Amino acid sequence: MSLKLDSIDHVVNGNAHIEGIDLELAPGSFNVLLGRTLAGKTTLMRLMAGLDRPTRGRILMNGEDVTGVSVRRRNVSMVYQQFINYPTLTVFDNIASPLRLARVAKAEITRRVHEVAEMLHIDHLLSRYPQELSGGQQQRTAMGRALVKEADLILFDEPLVNLDYKLREEFRQELRELFKARNCIAVYATTEPNEALALGGKTAVLHEGRLLQYGRTEDVYHRPRDLLTAEMFSEPPINVVPGLVSGREVTFDRSMHFPLNEDLGSLAPGQYHFGVRPSHIGLTPQADDDLELEVRVELAEISGSETFLHVGNELFSLVLHLAGVHEFRVDQPLKVYLPTHRVYAFDRDGAVVHIPSHLGGK
């Protein structure tokens, strides 16, 4: 089954929640909707499911217009951020509920529920009630309800937000495995760039109700169409430094000069925004043409086994993403190395004009 959104607008009380979205999801694809809160992820999912009707535009399933068709007539299922299960039904009955409503034969129900429960590792919990389960198990039950139906379209609305870190990693892996063998379209909304990368598949980056870019997740990540996409799809956000290209030289903030390397050589003279991913800036030089910057430590955040180091001088601030746990003193002077061959360049409107050559170049 394929799903096509044809210039969809959704306006609520005069506010445009979704603006001019064109999107075509291929059969059997795993799609991530990436965007900050209020980017329109949930609204878009509700439109896909048929819970809401778009103000303008058409929704096509297998080429057939289903714009006004109620969710009751469509074969979709959805998993939510909250753990939604029927409180008075056991796990078995919860998973069986969509099949019972579809009047599937009893033996078939038992077989399919067990199959799904086994896949989700909750087959030993079938006789329990949702309130006796842990959060992760409750969400597995909700997923079981969504999967057992064999829907054409499965929507996941930030399903892992309320689970702890370890469980989320476990879930992500299993989820990808689960969908490999299926021929339905899966749509997964998340606010976290890293989650999108971990899930793979395809990614659509949303911002303020607009679609910024859609494509294979790695492509969108490595080859962003514009600055906004690069900022949305980077955690911590990509470093942006304004710079001027003149002759054979780049000047950062009127003070720092470095020669254009062969990679950046094609840039015409003018003003640009240069983008560098936090994980690419290092404390030691990686290549001969690395740009050495003298900065002071502003803040060091430790997250898991990684360190986010905020540094800066009078002219600009940068964020470094370092592996391992490091300790820094605030105001400590430091030299950091910026690899000029990994720099993106965006023009003054934000459109990408240069992508590092090892990522395909532009």
Place this chain on the structure above:
Amino acid sequence: MNKVQSNKAWFLVLPMLLLVAFSAIIPLMTVVNYSVQDVFDPNTRFFTGTEWFVAMLNDPALQGALLRQFAFSFTILAIQIPLGIGIALLMPKQGWRASLVLILVTLPLLIPWNVVGSIWQIFTRGDIGLMGWGLRELGYGYNITRNPLDAWATIILMDVWHWTPLIALLCYSGLRSIPEAYYQAARIDRASRWAVFRYIQLPKLTNVLVIGVLLRFMHSFMIYAEPFVLTGGGPGSSTTFLSQSLAIMAIAQFDVGPSAAFSLIYFLIILLVCWVFYTAIMNLQKDKS
């Protein structure tokens, strides 16, 4: 670790104990005191033991009032609970309509008991009351002072009008606490309206309904002012409920001993019914999980 043994914490409970003693225990004990004595005048009294209790339990007038009381309480519960749930389900969820309906629905709750009685007394009068006059014009010989059935129906109607809003309000708040995602999930599952009620709304309403039933049972079991004003307990004694029998005995006839014994029996019945109901519901829920 060194554990310090100290009973000083008891002093912190003392103010509460004193308060409860004066507000509940001491008044109740004076009633117990009266119930085991025959009091002639402030200086002459005899100890009677359980005599009054036996007499009260065997009094046919009181037995009749007790039966009527149970019949009344169960009838209004059987009407008000489903009706209250139904109204709550129909109430708008948001916007100015929700506020308006909320105010209109709760209005009867704000009216004092004897005023409710007076309103209905006038409402049902055959000469000037809209309902009394209307029914007579339609050809029905409606008369609450002569026909016990009319009197009963009117009292029940009055109580339903006065108190169903409480159930509706409790259920409404219970329904509001259900996240929207549950309804969405049910729609996606293609669940019917009935399935949504049975498997999502009703389970979430159980707790408020337990409180609602308890409150309404206790309230209705103690009903006094409304029927007293509306029918005065008549025709005959057909609408004389327990508290009215008690008031006649204690105030009009000044039989202090018997009425004290009767008060205690009355109190124990309410306590017992509420306890049985509550434990039954709680066990039911425990069995399930």
